[in-house]
Amino acid sequence: MTSMQGQPAADAAGVDGGDAARRECWAGSCDAVFSWCGLLRRGVPMGALSAVVVGIPTDVIPNALFSRMTPVRWWDYVVLALTAVMTVLWFATAAHRTGARVPAATLLSLLAVGCPVCNKMAVALLGVSGALSLWAPLQPLLAALSLFLAGTALWSRMVVVHRAAARSREAAVIGVSAERHT
Numbered sequence: 753m754t755s756m757q758g759q760p761a762a763d764a765a766g767v768d769g770g771d772a773a774r775r776e777c778w779a780g781s782c783d784a785v786f787s788w789c790g791l792l793r794r795g796v797p798m799g800a801l802s803a804v805v806v807g808i809p810t811d812v813i814p815n816a817l818f819s820r821m822t823p824v825r826w827w828d829y830v831v832l833a834l835t836a837v838m839t840v841l842w843f844a845t846a847a848h849r850t851g852a853r854v855p856a857a858t859l860l861s862l863l864a865v866g867c868p869v870c871n872k873m874a875v876a877l878l879g880v881s882g883a884l885s886l887w888a889p890l891q892p893l894l895a896a897l898s899l900f901l902a903g904t905a906l907w908s909r910m911v912v913v914h915r916a917a918a919r920s921r922e923a924a925v926i927g928v929s930a931e932r933h934t
Contacts (some may be wrong), residue, residue: 795844802858803836810866820867822884827863831895835861838902846912853905860898864891 771869807813811820812828842854868874868888875883 791840791844795840795842796860798843799836799840801822802839804833806831806835806858806865810862810870812865821869822867822888827892827895831865831899833914834899835902838899838906842902842906842909846893853901853908857902857905858899860894860901864895864898866891 803813808815809818810828811818812824812832839854839858863871868883868891869880871883871887874887878886
């Protein structure tokens with residue numbers, strides 16, 4: 753068996769220390785259900801992007817571009833971290849089916865950790881006092897809903913991935929037994 757570059761792939765015992773798997777990973781043939789390859793190529797960049805998209809405009813990640821009128825709450829950091837971690841795990845799995853739950857969860861986490869007074873829609877609809885007295889108490893609920901959506905997206909992706917891996921193992925076993933009988 754050879755990799756995409758024509759170099760010998762690792763044997764079943766992994767004698768080469770994983771070099772062949774790393775070469776195949778970076779060559780674009782990452783077929784494993786959950787692999788370090790998927791984690792590094794898809795998961796980490798998308799998790800970092802998610803953290804930046806949510807953290808920078810809400811000033812949970814301090815920066816010179818944006819500022820907050822209210823202090824960052826302790827749970828804002830938790831929501832940002834959990835959103836990024838679940839995004840990493842979701843993109844690290846090699847499932848071909850996608851859904852809208854992860855982008856929706858990221859948008860909800862953006863609304864949840866944002867400064868209530870800095871939210872132009874909330875201030876326009878409710879005024880500053882309404883944003884603080886009505887919108888701010890809803891933000892923890894939005895955070896919980898965001899994490900629930902991301903968690904269910906990750907769970908459903910893992911179910912799909914697990915079923916695909918089981919079918920793949922089953923097909924491999926059937927193929928091996930068919931070869932032995934011929």
